[in-house]
Amino acid sequence: MNEDNTILSIKNVVKHFDISGGFLDQVRFKNGRFGLEKITVKAVNDVSLFIKKGETLSVVGESGCGKSTLARVVLGLYPPNSGEVYYGGQRIDNLSHQQMLPFRKKMQMIFQDPYASLNPRKTVQQTLEEPLRFHHPEMSNNEINDKIDQVMGQVGVDQAWIKRYPHEFSGGQRQRISIARGLILDPEFIVADEPVSALDVSIQAQILNLMMKAGRERDLTYLFITHDLSVVRHISTRVAVMYLGTLCELAKSEDLFAFPRHPYTKALLSAIPVVGEKRAKQIKLKGEVPTPVKLPTGCVFHARCVYADERCVNEIPALLTQDNGTCVACHAVEENRVIS
Amino acid sequence: MSHLLDIRDLEVNFALRTGNITAIDGVSFSLDRGERLGLVGESGAGKSVTGFSIINLISKPGYISKGNIRFEGKEISSYSDEQMRKIRGNRISMIFQDPMMTLNPVFTIGFQMIETLQAHRKISKADAQDIALEKLKKVHIPSPEQRLSQYPHELSGGMRQRIIIAISLLTDPAIIIADEPTTALDVTIQAEIMDLLQELCESDNMALILITHDLGVVSQVTEKIAVMYAGKIIEYGSTDQVVKYPVHPYTEGLIKSIPGTVIKPGCDLVQIPGMMPTLTNIPPGCAFNPRCYLKEAMCTIKTPELKDVGNGVLAACHMK
Numbered sequence: 001m002n003e004d005n006t007i008l009s010i011k012n013v014v015k016h017f018d019i020s021g022g023f024l025d026q027v028r029f030k031n032g033r034f035g036l037e038k039i040t041v042k043a044v045n046d047v048s049l050f051i052k053k054g055e056t057l058s059v060v061g062e063s064g065c066g067k068s069t070l071a072r073v074v075l076g077l078y079p080p081n082s083g084e085v086y087y088g089g090q091r092i093d094n095l096s097h098q099q100m101l102p103f104r105k106k107m108q109m110i111f112q113d114p115y116a117s118l119n120p121r122k123t124v125q126q127t128l129e130e131p132l133r134f135h136h137p138e139m140s141n142n143e144i145n146d147k148i149d150q151v152m153g154q155v156g157v158d159q160a161w162i163k164r165y166p167h168e169f170s171g172g173q174r175q176r177i178s179i180a181r182g183l184i185l186d187p188e189f190i191v192a193d194e195p196v197s198a199l200d201v202s203i204q205a206q207i208l209n210l211m212m213k214a215g216r217e218r219d220l221t222y223l224f225i226t227h228d229l230s231v232v233r234h235i236s237t238r239v240a241v242m243y244l245g246t247l248c249e250l251a252k253s254e255d256l257f258a259f260p261r262h263p264y265t266k267a268l269l270s271a272i273p274v275v276g277e278k279r280a281k282q283i284k285l286k287g288e289v290p291t292p293v294k295l296p297t298g299c300v301f302h303a304r305c306v307y308a309d310e311r312c313v314n315e316i317p318a319l320l321t322q323d324n325g326t327c328v329a330c331h332a333v334e335e336n337r338v339i340s
Numbered sequence: 341m342s343h344l345l346d347i348r349d350l351e352v353n354f355a356l357r358t359g360n361i362t363a364i365d366g367v368s369f370s371l372d373r374g375e376r377l378g379l380v381g382e383s384g385a386g387k388s389v390t391g392f393s394i395i396n397l398i399s400k401p402g403y404i405s406k407g408n409i410r411f412e413g414k415e416i417s418s419y420s421d422e423q424m425r426k427i428r429g430n431r432i433s434m435i436f437q438d439p440m441m442t443l444n445p446v447f448t449i450g451f452q453m454i455e456t457l458q459a460h461r462k463i464s465k466a467d468a469q470d471i472a473l474e475k476l477k478k479v480h481i482p483s484p485e486q487r488l489s490q491y492p493h494e495l496s497g498g499m500r501q502r503i504i505i506a507i508s509l510l511t512d513p514a515i516i517i518a519d520e521p522t523t524a525l526d527v528t529i530q531a532e533i534m535d536l537l538q539e540l541c542e543s544d545n546m547a548l549i550l551i552t553h554d555l556g557v558v559s560q561v562t563e564k565i566a567v568m569y570a571g572k573i574i575e576y577g578s579t580d581q582v583v584k585y586p587v588h589p590y591t592e593g594l595i596k597s598i599p600g601t602v603i604k605p606g607c608d609l610v611q612i613p614g615m616m617p618t619l620t621n622i623p624p625g626c627a628f629n630p631r632c633y634l635k636e637a638m639c640t641i642k643t644p645e646l647k648d649v650g651n652g653v654l655a656a657c658h659m660k
Contacts, residue, residue, distance in 0.1 A: 234599030273556030
């Protein structure tokens with residue numbers, strides 16, 4: 001599945017978090033003896049995917065499915081427990097801080113909450129010049145100011161406001177500034193973690209347009225993390241659907257929305273409210289999302305799936321490629337048991 | 341012909357140190373038994389304040405400065421706290437956005453439900469528990485007996501919101517006001533909660549005021565819609581009509597700016613330039629005029645009134 005224009009690929013990435021606490025919290029009394037027990041949150045389990053240059057890959061799923069963790073592993077903000085992350089053919093998950101620096105310049109992140117992601121004690125100018133001074137110590141003050149002016153113009157924030165602090169801006173303006181911070185180093189690859197979920201609809205449209213424009217002009221590659229399926233449909237080239245730390249479907253955006261294959265994707269898509277339409281029949285899921293501390297055996301979705309059988313309970317389904325290029329991890333799809 | 345709830349020319353002011361600001365400016369609408377109304381708008385449009393003012397939940401420095409609120413034929417806007425308590429939570433219930441914050445974490449579900457009933461009726465604990473169980477069944481909570489002795493933290497977000505809906509149903513209210521009831525929930529849970537609310541309104545002939553920013557949710561659940569902008573209702577009519585054929589340029593822009601409604605994937609979304617004015621700084625004339633593509637000289641001078649634009653829709657725009 002590696003192709004020449006792949007910019008980033010991850011292989012069998014696993015990320016677990018230890019939440020068992022200190023020594024005393026770990027002590028358990030079991031079968032007549034004391035022992036230590038660790039509790040881990042299995043946030044991401046064996047996920048592999050690749051992103052091609054210039055495309056927008058969206059990762060969708062409900063809260064707790066591991067999509068944000070995946071984004072942070074990709075950027076090297078969390079080291080994976082096992083698995084590999086490659087950027088432009090070079091493995092980056094095992095690099096030291098120093099070795100990672102040239103990659104950090106090419107990969108940037110835009111966060112969800114523009115109220116929390118900008119330093120309240122720094123002016124816009126200070127926020128924007130910091131990455132430049134750090135990564136390009138050779139740049140002169142004039143060059144830095146020119147660069148800031150250029151990027152501010154691109155994201156539609158008045159250059160005259162450069163001396164202002166974040167609290168003086170509205171949510172939409174702040175998100176423009178955090179996008180400017182993401183763009184100032186001329187990155188190739190941007191991870192956007194729910195960049196529009198905190199914004200009102202009319203502002204959301206402005207920011208999405210801005211991101212798409214920047215993507216075209218700078219030939220950017222996006223990894224877009226969101227739970228909003230109508231946004232996903234609008235901006236993505238391909239979509240990856242996650243459930244409980246596992247990838248269940250990966251498909252071209254138009255294929256996924258026209259012919260969802262995985263039973264979970266079907267249920268998810270049927271739940272989106274569409275403006276101006278009475279709801280078509282929603283596929284109801286049994287029960288609730290299990291906890292990632294104690295993953296179900298076999299397919300993680302089996303307890304809620306109408307197609308589940310013996311095999312689904314025991315065997316973890318592999319991500320198989322269908323005839324149209326869609327990848328689905330489901331025994332029922334493989335055995336043609338799913339009625340569309 | 342008297343409506344269940346009739347609000348006329350409601351004005352809510354906030355007396356701040358910097359001066360008086362008007363959060364709600366001349367809002368009028370009515371609600372009949374069993375009717376579902378959506379109050380839509382972006383943050384700061386005044387939709388929550390409108391909802392709160394119906395049951396007088398506006399706290400200082402806010403106050404209702406003008407207008408009438410008639411509920412079941414009685415004027416309730418001037419009720420004392422004592423009188424209001426007989427209506428609030430009893431005849432008119434409210435559901436809030438965040439199910440994690442609404443329930444008291446140190447009491448069991450059963451305690452909180454019985455407490456609510458005993459606050460409004462003279463009823464024995466055993467009888468109250470029976471009613472609580474019945475309502476929990478009504479909101480499709482699995483093993484309801486067990487839930488009564490559980491604490492809120494033992495339940496998921498969707499389950500908590502169902503409990504809150506069950507609590508709001510305890511006293512068989514005539515109206516439920518739901519303020520962004522699903523914003524904190526995932527999309528699959530949201531769909532279930534919305535189905536539930538709709539089902540309850542239909543089976544009990546209950547009226548619903550749904551306050552939300554999500555036009556998708558509104559268009560599926562409600563029959564009537566009121567779009568708010570900067571403290572005013574700018575368009576009002578049947579949901580189908582308004583969502584399919586919006587008249588006011590703001591409503592139109594709002595609908596077109598949602599991905600997947602009009603614009604093909606990958607193309608630029610229609611965007612409304614600028615942002616909503618803050619309440620201290622509402623432009624003269626039509627509050628929407630600086631962002632409007634139909635703007636003419638008159639829009640900056642005269643405030644448009646809501647007027648009939650056909651098909652039962654009211655809109656406040658000079659150009660229509």
